[in-house]
Amino acid sequence: MISDYIPILVVFILAAGFAFAILALSHILGPRVKNSVKLSPYESGVDLVGKTRVRISIRYFLIALLFIIFDIEIVFLFPWAVVFKDFLSFGWTIFIEMAVFLFILGFGFLYVWKKGALEWE
Numbered sequence: 001m002i003s004d005y006i007p008i009l010v011v012f013i014l015a016a017g018f019a020f021a022i023l024a025l026s027h028i029l030g031p032r033v034k035n036s037v038k039l040s041p042y043e044s045g046v047d048l049v050g051k052t053r054v055r056i057s058i059r060y061f062l063i064a065l066l067f068i069i070f071d072i073e074i075v076f077l078f079p080w081a082v083v084f085k086d087f088l089s090f091g092w093t094i095f096i097e098m099a100v101f102l103f104i105l106g107f108g109f110l111y112v113w114k115k116g117a118l119e120w121e
Helices: 002-029 058-082 085-090 093-115
Strands: none
Touching: 058 093, 085 093
């Protein structure tokens, strides 16, 4: 049984080795020219005007994190909807399990909403 996973392990090792080799070669063979022009920040080839550090509201990161969390939940919901008819032979258990999952997801959404995390000020 474990021998079925050996090809996957070999591919993973080869991919990691290739990535490491490319990074090592670029570090060893790459140019090492450091001057003020190379080290200065720029955007689209234009010299920077103003500060290089701009403060971004933590709300942006909170909204992004919540979007990713709820987006991943939908990723779990989609395959279940695709194979739902195939697993009806198990009875209502597959439906009840997804209903519990959606209840927990909905409760989490209501909690985030009540805490005011979705309001942009």
